[in-house]
Structure formats: C-alpha cells, structure tokens
Amino acid sequence: MNLISNSMRGPWTLFKKELLRFWRVSFQTVAAPVMTALLYLLVFSHVLESRVQVHGVNYTSFLIPGLIMMSVLQNAFANSSSSLIQSKVMGNIIFVLLTPISYLEFFLAFLASSIVRGLVVGLGIYLVAIIFIDLPMVHPWLILAFAVLGSALLGAFGIIAGIWADKFDQMAAFQNFIIMPLSFLSGVFYSIHSLPPFWQAVSQLNPFFYMIDGFRYGFLGVGDISPAISLSVVGASFFGLSLITLRMLKTGYKLRG
Amino acid sequence: MTPAIKIEQIHKHFGTLHALKGIDLTIEQGEFFALLGPNGAGKSTLINLLAGLLRPSSGKLSVMGFDVVQQYRQARHALGVVPQELVFDPFFNVREMLRFQAGYFGRGTENDPWIDEVIEALGLADKATTNMRRLSGGMKRRALIAQALAHKPPVLVLDEPTAGVDVELRQILWEFIKRLNREGHTIILTTHYLEEAETLCSRVAMMKQGEIVVLDSTANLLNHFPGKNLRLKLGSALPQSLSAMLRNEENGEYMLALSEVTQVEYVLAELRSANVVVEDMQLIEADLEDVFVELVGRK
Known part of the structure; x- marks a missing residue:
C-alpha cells in the first residue's frame, strides 16, 4: 500500500534524500556536534558548578538546555545551508530544479529535514547528558515547541544562506559572523540579568535569546522572560523569514535565471 | 498531433546581452532533431529555457x-x-540516484523495473551500487542519461552528450538513444560532432548569435549543397592561384573546396602548369560540417 500519494511523492522523496544525505555522514553531522556540546558541558560545569547558581538552579542544569538548543539551531542551519551550497557548487541542484516540485514543496522538504537533524542532534546531547546529570523537564510541550520552531527558523535561514552564497567561504562567513555570535551571545552560558542594562537591551534584539530562554524554561520552569513572549517572537521571526525564503524560491533568485 | 516542442518568439536577455532573438521552432513527436551552432550561439540557453532552469524575457x-x-x-x-x-550527487550510488530522480516525479517502486531496464541498457548493471563519486567520466555520462530517463519522459534533450566520451561508449550511447527514438521518444540533440547529427538526426536547426539561421531536413541540407572537397597530397607547395579554394592544410595535405565537380580539371591544370607533382588525390562528398561552415559562416 502506498502511504504517500503520487502528488506528494516528489517533496517526500526530496525530504528523504536530504535525511539520507546527512545520515550518510552522521559521524560529522550528529556525533561531532554531540561531542562538542559535551566538551563545553564538561569544561564549564567543572569550572563553574560550585560557584554559580542561576535562577536558583545549579549551573550545570542551567547550562545543559542552552547547549542543547544552541546545537539544535546550529545544526538545523547547517543542514539546509550546506546541502544547498554543495548542490549549487557541484551543479547537482539541477536534478531538483528540473522536476515538477514546486517552490513551496522545495521549501517544506528542506525545512523538514533541517528540523529532523536539529532534533536528532538535540536528542543525542540530551540522552548523553542525562547519564551524568538529573535534569528536570517541567514543560515537555514547550521544549518540543521551541525545538521544532527554532530549528524551523534556522532551517529557513539556512535555505536563504544556501541560495545567497555562491562559494563555500561566503557560507563560512555567514556561519562564523552571524550564526556563531548570535548563538554565543544569546544567554546559553549566562542569564542576561547578569549583564549591564545596555547589553540586556541588546540581547533582547537577538532572536536566539528567545529560543534559548524559552527552551530552557521548558526544562527548568524558570527563565529570563515569559515563554509566551519568547514563543511569539520566535513564531513571528519564523513567519517573516519563511516569507523571505518563499519569495526567493518563487522568483528563482540565484537558482533560475 | 501536438508538437513535442513548440517555441514561439522567444527572447532572452542577460543584462545588456540579447542571447536569444525571437526564436520560433516546432519539433514534432518522434523526431530526432539536432540543434547545432558554435559556442555562444544560444543552444544551451534555449535548452535551459525549455527545462525551466531559465525564464524567458518574452515569448x-x-x-x-x-x-x-x-x-x-x-x-x-x-x-x-x-x-x-558531468554533475552528480556524491552521497549516493547509481541506483539510489535513479530512484530519487524518479521519486521527484512522483514515481515509486512501481517504476523500479524501468530503472533496472535503463541501468541494463546503458551498461551500468555492475555499477548500480557504486557511489557516483567513484564512477569514471564515461560511466558518469551514462548515469546522467539514465537519470534523465528515470521518469520515462516522452521528450529527451541531450546537451553535448558525447563531449569527451570515447568511441566505444559513444556507439553504445547512440544505439540506446536510437532505440528510444524508434520506441517513440522525441530526441533533441546538441553536439559539436556534426557527423553524429548527420547520421542520427532527421532535421537540423543551426543557430548563430541567438538566432536560427538554418532549419531544414538533414537530407535537404546535404542535397542543396552540391559542393565537394578535393584532398591533395602534393610534392611541393600549393600554387598561389589555388589558394582561394583552400579550406585547410594539415600535415602537408591540402583540402580544397569545389563548388562543382568540373573544377577538378581546373585544379589539375593549375598544378601541371606550376610543375607540382600530385602524390595522392581524393574527391570527398560535402558533409554537414561543410554545410555548417558554408551557411552559418556566411550568415
């Protein structure tokens, strides 16, 4: 029995291909980010665990949700952006462009695969972390909502970057000068209440801050701001970025001349 | 019957470059059609427009x-x-790529026998589970053809399919493409090997600077071009009086273009009067290359 109708099989195949693409190199795309996150955890928790408490919880418990979400976001971005830039540079993007897959289906397939990769990496870090630390999970649905919405937002951002970049070094610039600073300065390692008022205000302009804080709220039940505000900001950002991405795909920007 | 391809007043601009200047072309179903022209004539632009990789400025x-x-x-x-x-996806093997390609077109496992058939016909059976990265250039070319056929399209466009391909593989590819054409597929070919177009294609369009300058059946083009070539191997240099007829010179052999066969007498008389010894001589029928040089070069 065919579970997928013929009309949906095109985008479904593209989604499956994107999943298989990152799974074929899972040592690099899943194991490596899990390892990196655990090294951060080891170093920071060792140094700060006995000295710092944030929102009344010990530092390691505060840090883990932030590290998980940072990896979720970075890997969701990496999935769509690296796939697109590789396909463009190697020229095999035409195999998809020649097909009847619409721009909306293209968007959904790349977005879904980015979400899956983000969630797989996040789950990997969580499963290893809870071997060592007893981590509460106060609002599981909030955790899932922020993980899915956050990875969708970064997946869309990755599509934009992948379409815009013509060379690998342009993509590296995107990663190193936008994604890395935004994720490191989002409150993964600290509460923004520990910052001077000016930097607190600046932090609130960073959409990564809302994703990290809302996700952490799901685990700990405490955060820098209300999860409803975070969810609204993340949802609105996703909506806005999706419109830009769909516009680029519809007009064929840098894909169809 | 609906034409396989219908192109009406297509213009394409890239900035200030007017790459296609009002192309009109109809290709009927079942035709084996050649699109010829020098580099930059607009052949690939026209194919990319058909494939949806480019968007027309108008038409x-x-x-x-x-x-x-x-x-x-x-x-x-x-x-x-x-x-x-020679583009390929380095993450997958040949069979996976073909299944994905068919899947993009909405075809599932019911299409697998066709994929097996294409793999077999193109001599890819022993490479079906080999990663695309590990294939030789010739095998990658076969895989590309298989990919284009994965969803069983009635119209197949081949853009320089035999560029850099050895003679044996070229023969295999053409046998397969001819079979597809016999089975009803419309084939559109661009190639720099004009003898391929002459042998395979029933109709030819020649493009130059974004325009179709010649459109006719291959037979008509050859019949309406009565010229012949005279290949000469001489004991000394070609006399000055014959230099206007010289088409090319290679390894001491001269190729002269004759507008009619009676010009042979004139050539021999000139050689005799210049005391040039003829070591070897061959009269050759004009081919599509001559037609191409004559018509596209002139226009």
Missing part, C-alpha cells in the same frame, strides 16, 4: 502542449534533460 515555450511556465509540472513530466556538465 512562449511548450513541451507536449504544456506551457513550461504556466503548466510547469506537466511540462517537466514530459521532459528529460541530460546536462552538458
């Missing part, structure tokens, strides 16, 4: 009656394109 294109812009899904279902460059 209409349709594949099997489906507008490539308005009815792009149906048009793309009807078209298979073999790109000029």
Whole structure:
C-alpha cells in the first residue's frame, strides 16, 4: 500500500534524500556536534558548578538546555545551508530544479529535514547528558515547541544562506559572523540579568535569546522572560523569514535565471 | 498531433546581452532533431529555457502542449534533460540516484523495473551500487542519461552528450538513444560532432548569435549543397592561384573546396602548369560540417 500519494511523492522523496544525505555522514553531522556540546558541558560545569547558581538552579542544569538548543539551531542551519551550497557548487541542484516540485514543496522538504537533524542532534546531547546529570523537564510541550520552531527558523535561514552564497567561504562567513555570535551571545552560558542594562537591551534584539530562554524554561520552569513572549517572537521571526525564503524560491533568485 | 516542442518568439536577455532573438521552432513527436551552432550561439540557453532552469524575457515555450511556465509540472513530466556538465550527487550510488530522480516525479517502486531496464541498457548493471563519486567520466555520462530517463519522459534533450566520451561508449550511447527514438521518444540533440547529427538526426536547426539561421531536413541540407572537397597530397607547395579554394592544410595535405565537380580539371591544370607533382588525390562528398561552415559562416 502506498502511504504517500503520487502528488506528494516528489517533496517526500526530496525530504528523504536530504535525511539520507546527512545520515550518510552522521559521524560529522550528529556525533561531532554531540561531542562538542559535551566538551563545553564538561569544561564549564567543572569550572563553574560550585560557584554559580542561576535562577536558583545549579549551573550545570542551567547550562545543559542552552547547549542543547544552541546545537539544535546550529545544526538545523547547517543542514539546509550546506546541502544547498554543495548542490549549487557541484551543479547537482539541477536534478531538483528540473522536476515538477514546486517552490513551496522545495521549501517544506528542506525545512523538514533541517528540523529532523536539529532534533536528532538535540536528542543525542540530551540522552548523553542525562547519564551524568538529573535534569528536570517541567514543560515537555514547550521544549518540543521551541525545538521544532527554532530549528524551523534556522532551517529557513539556512535555505536563504544556501541560495545567497555562491562559494563555500561566503557560507563560512555567514556561519562564523552571524550564526556563531548570535548563538554565543544569546544567554546559553549566562542569564542576561547578569549583564549591564545596555547589553540586556541588546540581547533582547537577538532572536536566539528567545529560543534559548524559552527552551530552557521548558526544562527548568524558570527563565529570563515569559515563554509566551519568547514563543511569539520566535513564531513571528519564523513567519517573516519563511516569507523571505518563499519569495526567493518563487522568483528563482540565484537558482533560475 | 501536438508538437513535442513548440517555441514561439522567444527572447532572452542577460543584462545588456540579447542571447536569444525571437526564436520560433516546432519539433514534432518522434523526431530526432539536432540543434547545432558554435559556442555562444544560444543552444544551451534555449535548452535551459525549455527545462525551466531559465525564464524567458518574452515569448512562449511548450513541451507536449504544456506551457513550461504556466503548466510547469506537466511540462517537466514530459521532459528529460541530460546536462552538458558531468554533475552528480556524491552521497549516493547509481541506483539510489535513479530512484530519487524518479521519486521527484512522483514515481515509486512501481517504476523500479524501468530503472533496472535503463541501468541494463546503458551498461551500468555492475555499477548500480557504486557511489557516483567513484564512477569514471564515461560511466558518469551514462548515469546522467539514465537519470534523465528515470521518469520515462516522452521528450529527451541531450546537451553535448558525447563531449569527451570515447568511441566505444559513444556507439553504445547512440544505439540506446536510437532505440528510444524508434520506441517513440522525441530526441533533441546538441553536439559539436556534426557527423553524429548527420547520421542520427532527421532535421537540423543551426543557430548563430541567438538566432536560427538554418532549419531544414538533414537530407535537404546535404542535397542543396552540391559542393565537394578535393584532398591533395602534393610534392611541393600549393600554387598561389589555388589558394582561394583552400579550406585547410594539415600535415602537408591540402583540402580544397569545389563548388562543382568540373573544377577538378581546373585544379589539375593549375598544378601541371606550376610543375607540382600530385602524390595522392581524393574527391570527398560535402558533409554537414561543410554545410555548417558554408551557411552559418556566411550568415
């Protein structure tokens, strides 16, 4: 029995291909980010665990949700952006462009695969972390909502970057000068209440801050701001970025001349 | 019957470059059609427009009656394109790539026997589970053709499919493409090997600077071009009086273009009067290359 109708099989195949693409190199795309996150955890928790408490919880418990979400976001971005830039540079993007897959289906397939990769990496870090630390999970649905919405937002951002970049070094610039600073300065390692008022205000302009804080709220039940505000900001950002991405795909920007 | 391809007043601009200048072309179903022209003539641009990889500045294109812009899904279902460059996805093997390609067109496991058939016919059976990265250039070319056929399109466009391909593989490819044509597929070919177009294609369009300058059946083009070539191996240099007829010179052999066969007498008389010894001589029929040079060069 065919579970997928013929009309949906095109985008479904593209989604499956994107999943298989990152799974074929899972040592690099899943194991490596899990390892990196655990090294951060080891170093920071060792140094700060006995000295710092944030929102009344010990530092390691505060840090883990932030590290998980940072990896979720970075890997969701990496999935769509690296796939697109590789396909463009190697020229095999035409195999998809020649097909009847619409721009909306293209968007959904790349977005879904980015979400899956983000969630797989996040789950990997969580499963290893809870071997060592007893981590509460106060609002599981909030955790899932922020993980899915956050990875969708970064997946869309990755599509934009992948379409815009013509060379690998342009993509590296995107990663190193936008994604890395935004994720490191989002409150993964600290509460923004520990910052001077000016930097607190600046932090609130960073959409990564809302994703990290809302996700952490799901685990700990405490955060820098209300999860409803975070969810609204993340949802609105996703909506806005999706419109830009769909516009680029519809007009064929840098894909169809 | 609906034409396989219908192109009406297509213009394409890239900035200030007017790459296609009002192309009109109809290709009927079942034709084996050649699109010829020098580099930069606009052949690949026209193919990319048909495939939806480029958008026309103005004009209409349709594949099997489906507008490539308005009815792009149906048009793309009807078209298979073999790109000029050896592009491939390094993550997958041949069979996986073909299944994915068919899947993009909505075809599932029911299409697997056709994929097996294509793999077999193109001599890819022992490479079906080999990663695309590990294939030789010739095998990658075969895989590209297989990919274009994965969804069983009625119209197949091959953009320079035999560029850099050895003679044996070229023969295999052409036997397979001829078989597809016999089975009803419309084939559109661009090639720099004009003898291929002459042997295979029933109709030819020659492009130059974004325009179709010649459009006729291959037979008509050859019949209407009565010229012949005279290949000479001489004991000394070609006399000055014959230099106007010289087409090319290679390894001491001269190729002279004759507008009619009676010019042989004139050539021999000139050689005799210049005391040039003829070591070897061969009269050769004009081929599509001569027609191409004459018509495209002149226009």
